[in-house]
Amino acid sequence: MPRADTTDAVGLGRSRAVGFVAPALLLIGFFLVFPGVWTLYIGATNFRLTGIAARSPDFVGLDNYRVALGDERFYHSLWLTLLFVFGSAVIGQNGLGFTLAWALRDTRKWLKRTLETLVLLAWILPSSVVAFLWVAMLDRDGGTINELLRTTPGVAWLVEYPLTSIIIFNIWRGTAFSMMLYSAALSSVPPSHLETARLAGASGSQTLRDVVLPYIRRYALTNTLLITLWTFNDFTPFLLTASDPDAEIVAIYIYNKALVAGEMGYSGAISLIVLLINLLLALVYLRVGRRGTR
Amino acid sequence: MELAKKVVRRILFYVVIGFGTAFFALPVLWLLSAPFDDRPTYAVRPPREFTLGNFQEILDNRYAVGSLVNSTILSVGTMVVVVVAAALAAYALSRARVPGRDGLIYLLLLLSSVVTGTAAMVPIFLLIFQLGLIDSHFGVVLVLSGGLLPAAIFLLKDFIDTIPRSYEESARVFGASPLQILRHVVVPVARPGLATIAVWTIVQVWGSFLTPFILLRDPDKQPAAVLVRTFYTEGGSPNLGLIAAFSFLYSIPVVLMYLLAWSRYGFRFHGGIKS
Numbered sequence: 001m002p003r004a005d006t007t008d009a010v011g012l013g014r015s016r017a018v019g020f021v022a023p024a025l026l027l028i029g030f031f032l033v034f035p036g037v038w039t040l041y042i043g044a045t046n047f048r049l050t051g052i053a054a055r056s057p058d059f060v061g062l063d064n065y066r067v068a069l070g071d072e073r074f075y076h077s078l079w080l081t082l083l084f085v086f087g088s089a090v091i092g093q094n095g096l097g098f099t100l101a102w103a104l105r106d107t108r109k110w111l112k113r114t115l116e117t118l119v120l121l122a123w124i125l126p127s128s129v130v131a132f133l134w135v136a137m138l139d140r141d142g143g144t145i146n147e148l149l150r151t152t153p154g155v156a157w158l159v160e161y162p163l164t165s166i167i168i169f170n171i172w173r174g175t176a177f178s179m180m181l182y183s184a185a186l187s188s189v190p191p192s193h194l195e196t197a198r199l200a201g202a203s204g205s206q207t208l209r210d211v212v213l214p215y216i217r218r219y220a221l222t223n224t225l226l227i228t229l230w231t232f233n234d235f236t237p238f239l240l241t242a243s244d245p246d247a248e249i250v251a252i253y254i255y256n257k258a259l260v261a262g263e264m265g266y267s268g269a270i271s272l273i274v275l276l277i278n279l280l281l282a283l284v285y286l287r288v289g290r291r292g293t294r
Numbered sequence: 295m296e297l298a299k300k301v302v303r304r305i306l307f308y309v310v311i312g313f314g315t316a317f318f319a320l321p322v323l324w325l326l327s328a329p330f331d332d333r334p335t336y337a338v339r340p341p342r343e344f345t346l347g348n349f350q351e352i353l354d355n356r357y358a359v360g361s362l363v364n365s366t367i368l369s370v371g372t373m374v375v376v377v378v379a380a381a382l383a384a385y386a387l388s389r390a391r392v393p394g395r396d397g398l399i400y401l402l403l404l405l406s407s408v409v410t411g412t413a414a415m416v417p418i419f420l421l422i423f424q425l426g427l428i429d430s431h432f433g434v435v436l437v438l439s440g441g442l443l444p445a446a447i448f449l450l451k452d453f454i455d456t457i458p459r460s461y462e463e464s465a466r467v468f469g470a471s472p473l474q475i476l477r478h479v480v481v482p483v484a485r486p487g488l489a490t491i492a493v494w495t496i497v498q499v500w501g502s503f504l505t506p507f508i509l510l511r512d513p514d515k516q517p518a519a520v521l522v523r524t525f526y527t528e529g530g531s532p533n534l535g536l537i538a539a540f541s542f543l544y545s546i547p548v549v550l551m552y553l554l555a556w557s558r559y560g561f562r563f564h565g566g567i568k569s
Binding site: 028103130134143255264283 | 311335338375392400417418437440441443447503523537548
């Protein structure tokens with residue numbers, strides 16, 4: 001191919017190029033692509049961590065999926081995940097992220113900086129540390145929340161309201177991304193449009209709806225898809241509520257089934273369902289993103 | 295009427311700011327005060343008696359220092375693998391004509407966001423189990439590298455694309471081999487991009503919990519992320535002084551690296567990619 005030579009100005013050549021790409025592709029192939037594809041097979045076996053099925057798992061076809069369809073606990077965990085994702089990401093992080101970005105859009109610099117730093121700090125601290133910070137906040141005896149509310153005897157928030165607790169925790173943990181994204185989006189709204197709206201006597205909500213929303217609609221969609229995907233796969237709530245059945249979102253359910261109960265085959269089947277949901281979310285995200293660039 | 299509206303808006307503004315500040319600051323304040331409190335409690339409060347004694351507890355704990363070493367091994371190990379493999383791949387993808395490369399990169403990015411966290415837990419565990427790499431740092435490094443590489447290649451290729459080829463062409467004229475060109479010409483020019491990827495990888499691995507949690511069962515092998523949880527879930531009343539001081543020490547490197555990265559590269563640095 002003569003054209004290959006003209007673009008290959010640095011003389012890499014095809015075989016060397018392949019050699020350069022090979023280490024990365026092998027790693028990705030072995031530890032990313034293969035596990036993804038292998039889930040298909042695992043989910044169709046009765047693989048267990050211990051016992052006879054550990055040494056020679058049998059092929060059971062769609063049995064695991066049949067069991068999953070009648071598994072109350074699985075449905076319950078899906079329902080909890082839906083509440084968790086909807087409450088903490090779609091409503092919580094989105095709403096609070098936008099509110100903060102909007103409130104801070106033209107305030108004094110030090111105020112904006114300070115609050116942004118605080119919100120970002122919640123995002124960058126290691127997950128097992130922030131999990132403990134919230135365990136301490138919500139503790140029954142002497143936690144900050146109970147001290148502030150002066151509840152006696154204290155409320156064991158994590159035990160009595162586990163789902164609400166992890167929802168609030170995740171809002172706190174993840175709002176930073178939405179806030180930064182919306183604050184970038186809001187800066188793309190031309191100031192002259194806002195000025196015109198103000199002169200025309202538009203109220204705050206009218207301005208938001210008619211002037212701001214058209215500019216940020218795509219950002220909002222992108223943001224919602226991304227945080228949904230992340231929240232859906234997040235395992236951090238486990239650090240707060242462990243295996244509490246009232247906060248057993250799918251992430252924790254898979255962990256309990258696979259590594260605690262040792263039912264690898266069955267949890268492989270559940271994983272495949274999760275993978276497909278992820279794939280769906282990611283494809284919608286790519287579609288939305290691509291439409292935006294044209 | 296106008297005035298009333300203005301006042302209401304002002305009040306609303308301060309409520310949002312006040313609530314936001316309290317909500318985000320309160321939990322973190324504990325991390326700033328409790329490590330220096332001689333008798334820390336769960337509640338946030340200024341240190342009753344300032345002390346550095348809690349940091350002594352870290353030295354006295356059988357696993358604490360070792361776990362920080364383990365975190366370092368995992369982070370640096372993964373960083374080396376990711377930076378080297380991503381640099382080679384990104385360079386080749388940027389300079390040679392590989393059919394369908396953009397599609398390939400997007401496909402890998404898609405995969406890395408789909409086969410992640412919970413969804414990948416079962417096959418990853420079984421794979422490492424079958425390879426006999428449970429309780430091995432090497433296994434964790436491989437798994438984490440596989441997950442981080444697509445994003446690293448994507449970011450680096452973007453960066454290398456902006457470097458003009460004329461340097462490489464002249465080096466070639468003088469008879470340098472592609473590997474020499476990469477090492478002596480491209481790497482020095484691409485240093486900011488490589489540094490970004492290195493910092494990003496370290497931060498990701500330093501904080502990651504799930505992968506080491508399922509793949510490392512031996513407490514002598516576990517990184518700080520896993521050990522912190524052991525401190526407050528296992529047996530008796532937790533030693534708050536130890537947890538506070540250890541969490542503080544464990545968090546500092548990540549905060550510093552983010553600050554460094556922000557001051558240099560701005561928010562784009564981690565925009566959108568977080569596992």
